[in-house]
Amino acid sequence: MARLEEISGKLEDGSLQLDESIRLYEEGMELAKACYHVLKTAELKITEIKKKFEEEINKDS
Template identity: 45%
Template sequence: MDFEKKLNRLEEIVQKMEKGELSLDESLKLFEEGVKLSRDCHGQLTNAEAQVKKLVSVDDKGNAVTENFSADEK
């Protein structure tokens, strides 16, 4: 399942749980699914961040000088 589908499913789960109309068993199952989806989405975002390059400066020829994005920098 791609990121957008996982995120949409996670939003559906949150909406269902916020209504408060589910049984305890249904709530637990959805909670478990939500945690898994959340972890998957976080992992995908972490991988995407690792691929991003940030602009450091421009050299004397006008070329962009980049370096790998560090997830530690926020």
């Protein structure tokens, strides 16, 4: 996440050459994709935990 913020800052600065901007943009997109997958995995785990919890609660009722 820190590297993604660093890249964003450099791109927003506007002082980079085109080739460096493209390279950083590409790196940033790869990092964003990796972050998305981490968040999606976490979301699925949380959903699974909630489902198991609800099943246990309903079993005890």
